[in-house]
Amino acid sequence: MTLARRTGGPLTANDWIQTGFELLSEGGPNALRIGRLCERLEVTKGSFYWHFTDMCAYRAALAHAWADLYDERRRRLEIPPDTKGRERLEEMVRALIRTDHWALERAMRIWSLTDDSVLESVRRRDELVLSEVRQAFVDCGFDDDEATLRSSVLFAAGVGLLHDHRAAQDAPLGARVLDLMLRQ
Amino acid sequence: MTLARRTGGPLTANDWIQTGFELLSEGGPNALRIGRLCERLEVTKGSFYWHFTDMCAYRAALAHAWADLYDERRRRLEIPPDTKGRERLEEMVRALIRTDHWALERAMRIWSLTDDSVLESVRRRDELVLSEVRQAFVDCGFDDDEATLRSSVLFAAGVGLLHDHRAAQDAPLGARVLDLMLRQ
DNA sequence: ACCTGAACACCGTTCAAGT
């Protein structure tokens, strides 16, 4: 899953995916139109239908690529695996707030609310993240039941705040929310 | 803002609004199409454009009517004004979870994420609710700063959980979340 | 005042034909 752009020559499915991410980040789910993709890639609509059977299949491919992108990013430059407990949670909150991820994250999440094939990918990833958050609470000394509750609330609050333009990029608020959730 | 359906005769703007709420509740924002409205009301598209200048104006009318609907419902059958503090918060959480409100609430909120004129109505209402929630925390004995933080987290968690089909109708979870947010 | 019916632009989709 590279971010390289094409330089003339025939298109690959990945070119369509990357351009889809651009449109989603810039204008949200409603900006993802076949016509606009074709404009950017300088081909006609028939090309799209050679690479993908229809919009539905393209959506599924985008959702899948997005999950891969997330995994790769996570492996490459994010939280070292030996970071535990509170420090790990702090890193996760910071990662969520980072500007370059935020627009695509938000677009995919909004999109998942009206598209079941996207929802599936988002949900699968959410379950992984949620279990990680839960484990971090356990590492902080909370029992299983309490860790489940607190991780659910922290995660839900994160999703809720992500949708609010004003609060979503507010790092001090993020720190205070986490602080509240960690009080004994 | 009545819920009465039309019985033959000419349509009113309110007929279009009520039918719009039906479509939104049943199928979310993408189900709100002029063609489907016309099918249900047994008229042609021209009728729509006599009552509303365009889809954008209709959206704004729907958003406004929804805010009115919320206020009216609240006055009629919801939380008595002398209910304070914890009990008031419990009632608010219960009200959010109630099934008949949930579908429309969810659809409007999803819609607001991709439509600015809907966002404006949702946001105005959210600010009222949030300040109420905040006041309830103050009534529970939290200082101003702490009440602001806790009300923000509770509200954001509510929004986050609303989007999750599995968690949104889970009353025991709602009670436990509130309980966590009220701990000293 | 309230609505019909026909027209147009836009977008997703198909497909035969090109290289």
Added chain:
DNA sequence: ACCTGAACACCGTTCAAGT
């Protein structure tokens, strides 16, 4: 293998014409 170009259905929008 990869793409063009023309066609069609669907939907938002306009508007002259009807009652």
